[in-house]
Amino acid sequence: MNSLHHPTPEFPAHLEALYRQFPFERSLARDPLSCIRPLRENPTAAEVAGIFAATLAIGNVTSIRRAYADLERRIGHDFVALAEPDGAAEARPALRSFRHRWIRGNQLSFLAGRVAATRREHGSLGELFRGGLEDGGFVEGLDRLAQSLRGPRGSRATAPRGYRALFPTPIEGSHSPCKRLTLYIRWMSRSGFPDLGVWRGVPSSELRIPLDLHVYWIAYHLGLTHRRTRNWKTVEEVTAQLRTVDPLDPIKYDFVLCHTGISGDCPKERDLSVCGPCVVRPDCLLWRHTRRGS
Ligand code: SF4
Incomplete structure (x- = not known):
């Protein structure tokens, strides 16, 4: 030290x-944020596309943007449909052969299902985060988001191997800096350039x-x-x-x-x-x- x-x-x-x-x-042209900035007038599309872009944010920025473009092509450029109740099932065949680093297509299909379930239960990923933020601060908000995206343990819809580790949380004694979820929250919450600011009511001072x-x-x-x-x-x-x-x-x-x-x-x-x-x-x-x- x-x-x-x-x-x-x-x-x-x-x-x-x-x-x-x-x-x-x-x-910005090199950053994965450039992939989702065109969606900033559509908060639903932005928050759904954003969680996929942030989840893929492993490795160098060129490979992340390439992985996002591959995902976008496979789902027909429609992230809102992907987060519909039957979106995960419909996208599963197209995502099956998807690969980016250690992320596999079946994990992304599962994520689509969890995004749909979270939006059904809480209205939006932003609402879930903001509720946690208001109740217990940033860590609580991040934890609620991570837990919901992971899905319940031991349910019939068991997560694919390695999936839950994609969403670490500071609670549980995690040694992770939780970079991808803090990045996602920055993209969604900050209204200052170059972020999207599609989640309202999250003070930038809390990020x-x-x-x-x-x-x-x-x-x-x-x-x-x-x-x-x-x-x-x-x-x-x-x-x-x-x-x-x-x-x-x-x-x-x-x-x-x-x-x-x-x-x-x-x-x-x-x-x-x-x-x-x-x-x-x-x-x-x-x-x-x-x-x-x-
Ligand atoms: S460019 Fe990097 S290494 Fe050089 S002075 Fe600045 S911070 Fe330090």
Whole structure:
């Protein structure tokens, strides 16, 4: 644990500068979020397509977008129909041969059934999350969402092998940062660009950082966490640090931090040709023993 490294007092201004100069359009075109942004005028289609896009968010962004396009083609581009009561059964033959990393088509068919059941019971995935948020905070909302998508244990509709592990929750002592569900909740809830904001009544101040490897690397090197494990405690710690920069919308920096890594804007090593103009270099652990400009 490196307890000595903290960002400079000017860090909020540095981070805001990084945000303001970031080429959003360049990175958005590569991000899986671009797959569902065309649906933002249709909240039902957006929340259903979004949970599939977020569930597929394993691996690099190119393979995620390719997997989503494959799924979209197989279901005939109709996510609303997929979440109808008989949508899972109808899509099952087309999804049978689907593969993306360790995700299989039968898991996606099961997910379609769980999305339909959740929407039947709660009105929408957003309503379920918001109820948990209001009763017990973000973790409660995330847990209710994860539990409903997993489905009841031991029911006749037993989940396919590996399915339940796709939806970890911070309750139950999970060591997971729950990246894909926190990402999904960000996409649905934040109204600030580039997110969709189709779930109303979820304050941006309550959101948690979707802590993928890129975000974790830069958060650690900027001193936003000293934890060496990417788990839920780290999510809370990084979020709390970002809240000191923007209490109302701490997660607005997630896209920028993530794509700074994905794009290669940050080489994740000392490289003066790239790091030289980096506005957060004064805060970066890799440069902490050098004076600004050296
Ligand atoms: S100074 Fe270099 S290594 Fe550090 S965050 Fe900036 S680009 Fe990345």
